[in-house]
Amino acid sequence: MASSSSFDVVSDFDRQELVNAVDQTSREIGTRYDLKDTKTKVELGDNVITINTDSEFTLQAVHTILQTKAAGRKLSLKIFDYGKIESASGGRVQQEIKLQKGISTELGKQISKLIRDEFKKVQASIQGDAVRVSAKSKDDLQQVIQRLKQEDYPVALQFTNYR
Structure with missing residues (x-):
């Protein structure tokens, strides 16, 4: 694993x-x-x-x-x-x-700042027009997804490559 x-x-x-x-x-x-x-x-x-x-x-x-x-x-x-x-x-x-397709740099910074501020065990990094979120626990990742779904961003967000 x-x-x-x-x-x-x-x-x-x-x-x-x-x-x-x-x-x-x-x-x-x-x-x-x-x-x-x-x-x-x-x-x-x-x-x-x-x-x-x-x-x-x-x-x-x-x-x-x-x-x-x-x-x-x-x-x-x-x-x-x-x-x-x-x-x-x-x-x-x-x-x-x-x-509209892709996450702008400003929005990527906003998302990663929210993750850093609220989830201490989770890392977020901007990769082009996507944000990679990683953690040791899958439960932490599930909480991040739920938290991001609560926000109203100007673009539609999807969560892919979950592994």
Whole structure:
């Protein structure tokens, strides 16, 4: 048995589930009576979703549909970073939604400080866009996970590589 156990705190999302949520959103827009004739387009890029529609009112309706589909596929709504609404050609509006992935350095420092302050037997180290948490006792690691779930961070947290 290993002398110490560890896990990683990451912020990530399942890309395939996001593809499915965007696809379902596009299909629902095509079938809904109030959105059918708006020629709304929802396009998924590498790190961004682009919505092009005829008014801010229909844009809000598309947001609601997208959020509902994402939540139904167990995606956190914190992955969406809504950009400003811009005018597009033909009196239409367009908005880019950036997809948040990874833990920033500042947030990594905040998480590791919380762990250091509250759990004396646990070590936390920042590794790129993840935080590695290690301890001798798996019970201590479970307590850290429970404590981090209580906090409301601006990104969705997952706990991976638990060993």
